[in-house]
Amino acid sequence: MAVTGKAAAEAPLVTLTFAFTDIAGSTALWEHEAERMRPALQRHDQLLAAAIAGHRGKVFKTMGDAFCATFEQPADAVAAACEIQRRLQAETWPTSAPLRVRIALHTGPAHASGGDYFGTTLNRCARLLGVARGGQTLLSAATAGVLETALPEGVSLLDHGLHRLRDLPRPIHVFQLQHPELTGGLVDAGGELAGASKVTGQSLARFNPSELFDIPTLPAVVMQAMEVLQDPMSDAESVQGVISRDPAISAKILRVANSAFFGFARRVGTIAEAVGVLGFVNVQGMILGLGAFDSIRTDRLKLGGLWRHSVTTAAAARLLAERLGRRPDEAFTAGILHDIGKLIFAVQAGSDYQRVIDLERVAGASSLEAERTLLEFTHPEVGEMVAQRWNLPPRYVAAIAHHHAPAAAGDETTFCALIGLANQAAHAFAEAPAPLAPAREAERLAHLELLGLDLADWLECLGQLTRAHSEIDAFVSAVQ
Numbered sequence: 491m492a493v494t495g496k497a498a499a500e501a502p503l504v505t506l507t508f509a510f511t512d513i514a515g516s517t518a519l520w521e522h523e524a525e526r527m528r529p530a531l532q533r534h535d536q537l538l539a540a541a542i543a544g545h546r547g548k549v550f551k552t553m554g555d556a557f558c559a560t561f562e563q564p565a566d567a568v569a570a571a572c573e574i575q576r577r578l579q580a581e582t583w584p585t586s587a588p589l590r591v592r593i594a595l596h597t598g599p600a601h602a603s604g605g606d607y608f609g610t611t612l613n614r615c616a617r618l619l620g621v622a623r624g625g626q627t628l629l630s631a632a633t634a635g636v637l638e639t640a641l642p643e644g645v646s647l648l649d650h651g652l653h654r655l656r657d658l659p660r661p662i663h664v665f666q667l668q669h670p671e672l673t674g675g676l677v678d679a680g681g682e683l684a685g686a687s688k689v690t691g692q693s694l695a696r697f698n699p700s701e702l703f704d705i706p707t708l709p710a711v712v713m714q715a716m717e718v719l720q721d722p723m724s725d726a727e728s729v730q731g732v733i734s735r736d737p738a739i740s741a742k743i744l745r746v747a748n749s750a751f752f753g754f755a756r757r758v759g760t761i762a763e764a765v766g767v768l769g770f771v772n773v774q775g776m777i778l779g780l781g782a783f784d785s786i787r788t789d790r791l792k793l794g795g796l797w798r799h800s801v802t803t804a805a806a807a808r809l810l811a812e813r814l815g816r817r818p819d820e821a822f823t824a825g826i827l828h829d830i831g832k833l834i835f836a837v838q839a840g841s842d843y844q845r846v847i848d849l850e851r852v853a854g855a856s857s858l859e860a861e862r863t864l865l866e867f868t869h870p871e872v873g874e875m876v877a878q879r880w881n882l883p884p885r886y887v888a889a890i891a892h893h894h895a896p897a898a899a900g901d902e903t904t905f906c907a908l909i910g911l912a913n914q915a916a917h918a919f920a921e922a923p924a925p926l927a928p929a930r931e932a933e934r935l936a937h938l939e940l941l942g943l944d945l946a947d948w949l950e951c952l953g954q955l956t957r958a959h960s961e962i963d964a965f966v967s968a969v970q
């Protein structure tokens with residue numbers, strides 16, 4: 491559904507799990523068995539409507555034999571899909587062949603308007619449905635990632651790996667619902683997905699996306715703090731009550747709050763005071779960054795260097811946001827998080843990722859060029875999967891996924907361009923006086939154009955970073 495102008499600007503953004511269904515091969519059945527298809531379709535509609543409603547779902551659109559539904563909880567969507575497939579399989583159909591329904595589940599933000607929804611989340615769900623076979627229920631990583639401990643009884647997920655789907659700029663990590671009562675022959679679990687291009691290749695490091703689900707989750711205190719920080723009814727004392735349960739994170743937040751980076755005139759003595767002077771979003775960014783880095787501690791990558799780059803990017807993003815009239819605290823948080831995909835590479839790719847770093851340095855290649863040369867995936871692709879698994883806010887997921895290519899970010903294009911330009915500023919600051927590599931220079935110019943900025947704005951940002959050098963050092967020291 492295309493919505494433009496005032497309607498698009500005013501349409502509320504909601505995060506839901508979308509379920510799309512249709513009957514595989516229905517055109518041929520209607521052509522050859524129209525009389526039998528009429529009662530079969532009526533029974534199909536009854537079964538699907540009952541299963542969706544029975545698991546707290548809402549049908550918002552039907553088109554022919556296709557259903558489009560929403561669920562507030564991903565686990566409810568999975569339970570409904572499983573019930574649909576089991577009931578369809580157990581049914582005796584009047585047609586010569588049983589009806590086989592394919593289902594796609596994808597979780598993400600969408601704009602609600604007039605009882606319908608629109609946005610990139612629906613596009614991804616539709617493309618996922620397009621590669622499913624009759625009898626298959628496919629899930630995106632955005633849905634599968636939040637279901638580790640919430641799968642209905644008997645349900646498991648088969649990892650199909652990464653697949654490039656038509657018209658989508660990035661691969662989607664695809665999972666398939668399995669249940670003992672579903673006949674294996676119906677789902678052809680061992681075969682390729684119909685119409686999808688599986689990401690393969692002879693890379694040096696065989697990065698396995700399924701292993702993302704072995705990556706440590708964010709610490710419990712971080713997840714609890716995120717819930718409190720995003721609750722509009724919370725206050726600074728509520729946040730302190732959660733964060734104080736982790737002395738290490740509490741100490742680091744207080745050290746950062748009292749560092750020269752924020753430059754407060756008086757000493758901040760408690761977490762509640764830190765929240766009061768820093769603001770909820772800045773504290774959220776620090777907690778997320780600390781949680782991400784602390785949960786993936788490894789000697790395989792020099793995390794001190796990555797921390798410094800992330801903090802410098804956050805500082806540049808804050809400066810640019812102020813210049814553009816955007817929210818500096820959100821830009822700061824996205825800057826801290828933008829390269830979490832590199833953390834995953836440090837764990838998954840081991841010494842091979844050091845070869846990526848070496849290729850960047852010796853050949854002057856961008857990180858994306860080096861990763862595509864030596865690995866199967868890039869850090870924005872991997873970072874997006876991890877961010878979805880950690881259930882980060884959609885704006886930060888977009889910045890992680892699209893800070894190198896903001897034009898693909900849809901409604902978040904400007905925000906992602908801001909983070910992308912801040913990323914290039916951090917590289918230029920660290921590598922001065924050497925000029926940016928050609929690939930980075932091209933990226934910088936593209937970001938400036940998207941943001942409506944010019945050379946003077948760029949030089950002013952670099953100048954401010956230079957003047958803030960000691961403050962950035964203070965921030966990095968505070969979190970080590």
